[in-house]
Amino acid sequence: MQGVVKKMTKIISRRQILGFRSYCADRVGVDIGQPTSASHPQLLKDGELTPGISTEEYILRRKKLLELLPEKSLAIIAAAPVKMMTDVVPYTFRQDADYLYLTGCQQPGGVAVLGHDCGLCMFMPEAKPYDVIWQGQIAGVDAALDAFKADKAYPMRKLHEILPDMIRGSSKLFHNAQTATPAYVELEAFKKLAYCNSVKDLSVYTHQLRWIKSPAELKLMKESASIACQALLLTMLHSKTNPFEGMLAAKVEYECKVRGAQQMGFNPVVGGGPNGSIIHYSRNDQKIKHGDLVLMDVGCELHGYVSDLTRTWPPCGSFSSAQKELYALILETNKHCVELCKPGVSIRQIHNYSVEMLKKGLKEVGILRDVGSNSYNKLNPTSIGHYLGMDIHDCSMVSFDCPLKPGVVITIEPGVYIPSSFNGPERYRGIGIRIEDEVLITETGYEVLTASIPKEVKQIESLLNHCLGIGVDSQNNMRATSS
Numbered sequence: 001m002q003g004v005v006k007k008m009t010k011i012i013s014r015r016q017i018l019g020f021r022s023y024c025a026d027r028v029g030v031d032i033g034q035p036t037s038a039s040h041p042q043l044l045k046d047g048e049l050t051p052g053i054s055t056e057e058y059i060l061r062r063k064k065l066l067e068l069l070p071e072k073s074l075a076i077i078a079a080a081p082v083k084m085m086t087d088v089v090p091y092t093f094r095q096d097a098d099y100l101y102l103t104g105c106q107q108p109g110g111v112a113v114l115g116h117d118c119g120l121c122m123f124m125p126e127a128k129p130y131d132v133i134w135q136g137q138i139a140g141v142d143a144a145l146d147a148f149k150a151d152k153a154y155p156m157r158k159l160h161e162i163l164p165d166m167i168r169g170s171s172k173l174f175h176n177a178q179t180a181t182p183a184y185v186e187l188e189a190f191k192k193l194a195y196c197n198s199v200k201d202l203s204v205y206t207h208q209l210r211w212i213k214s215p216a217e218l219k220l221m222k223e224s225a226s227i228a229c230q231a232l233l234l235t236m237l238h239s240k241t242n243p244f245e246g247m248l249a250a251k252v253e254y255e256c257k258v259r260g261a262q263q264m265g266f267n268p269v270v271g272g273g274p275n276g277s278i279i280h281y282s283r284n285d286q287k288i289k290h291g292d293l294v295l296m297d298v299g300c301e302l303h304g305y306v307s308d309l310t311r312t313w314p315p316c317g318s319f320s321s322a323q324k325e326l327y328a329l330i331l332e333t334n335k336h337c338v339e340l341c342k343p344g345v346s347i348r349q350i351h352n353y354s355v356e357m358l359k360k361g362l363k364e365v366g367i368l369r370d371v372g373s374n375s376y377n378k379l380n381p382t383s384i385g386h387y388l389g390m391d392i393h394d395c396s397m398v399s400f401d402c403p404l405k406p407g408v409v410i411t412i413e414p415g416v417y418i419p420s421s422f423n424g425p426e427r428y429r430g431i432g433i434r435i436e437d438e439v440l441i442t443e444t445g446y447e448v449l450t451a452s453i454p455k456e457v458k459q460i461e462s463l464l465n466h467c468l469g470i471g472v473d474s475q476n477n478m479r480a481t482s483s
Contacts, residue, residue: 033139049104073172119151174202207395212407224302225449231255239315256300265299265306276432277417310436329361341446351384
């Protein structure tokens with residue numbers, strides 16, 4: 001019996017060190033450190049590596065990347081690190097988008113290598129009994145081979161022995177520079193190529209791939225947008241009786257998460273009154289005064305894909321005449337810019353159109369005396385939009401001058417941000433307005449993914465004044481009764 005145990009131990013140890021696919025025949029365990037179709041059938045269908053995305057799609061992504069990489073080059077992709085809030089408390093972990101896009105692995109601590117000769121080679125963290133007790137199981141060498149379909153896999157402790165030879169056999173290296181880890185950056189072989197200017201940012205290629213979404217990705221993005229729209233609608237209803245920035249931020253996050261979102265795409269912007277003119281306002285600690293607008297910029301993340309939308313409304317139930325004037329201009333700009341969205345048009349072209357439209361409108365109402373760029377930029381320094389996908393500002397390596405293609409998702413978000421100190425008509429001071437929609441570029445034009453959330457003045461006022469009779473408690477009771 002002891003001889004059998006020793007023999008099995010040797011086989012297991014050899015497999016952990018070598019980790020070639022040919023040695024893997026057994027089924028992946030139920031707990032590999034992240035959900036699988038076996039452990040979470042409510043989340044994943046058979047054949048899916050992450051919810052909504054099949055194993056085959058991940059393999060195809062790597063194949064497409066290899067087609068873009070030059071011969072004799074190597075791609076090194078590090079997982080995102082754990083960031084600590086205190087000495088023992090980590091921030092919520094979010095995987096590096098490129099690492100997740102190529103491997104499907106949702107945990108920290110690994111390094112993936114992709115090359116024409118080696119295929120996908122993954123260096124995986126090793127679970128220590130102490131860590132498993134405190135943090136649970138993690139994906140190791142076996143999961144890399146069986147679940148993530150790596151061609152080779154090794155424990156991380158082998159990286160300094162194996163990776164240098166792989167690097168020395170390459171003439172160019174590409175890596176996700178923003179997530180680079182000392183584990184490979186400090187290797188002499190890496191430093192040598194870096195010194196020769198032969199190390200480049202991999203995102204030049206990965207962003208090109210991620211820019212156009214697959215049908216599976218678009219399904220997740222539509223679901224993410226739908227969740228955010230439902231959450232924001234309920235938050236708008238909540239705002240009349242609870243006009244506090246912090247409460248509204250908590251409400252929208254709660255409503256997103258109970259609908260399946262894993263986390264928010266970013267800290268919600270909830271700017272009441274003059275705070276709405278601070279573009280990335282995040283303190284969310286003020287009471288919203290009666291008659292003031294609230295600008296809410298929110299988005300959630302669903303299985304790696306984010307949403308992003310903004311609505312501005314008066315929690316009291318009605319817009320003032322000055323608010324309505326400015327809102328009408330932003331809404332008209334939003335609609336016209338959405339209609340421009342189609343294949344062949346660029347974000348830059350849409351942006352330039354929006355600038356001219358807003359300049360003209362702001363001049364007509366007396367806010368802009370000088371339509372020069374400097375005066376305008378003080379009231380709106382932002383772009384009309386950005387790409388959207390696995391990151392909020394997705395695919396930043398793709399130029400805004402690039403003609404849009406079917407499968408690309410962008411935001412359209414005109415706005416005006418007038419500080420209280422603005423040297424202009426007093427009635428407009430302290431008003432911030434943004435209307436942001438998600439737009440999918442289709443073969444024939446566009447599809448607005450956030451169309452279900454109201455943005456017309458009459459719709460918003462009717463919603464706030466006629467749908468609030470139910471009351472928040474009644475809504476919750478109805479939801480509990482129906483579940």
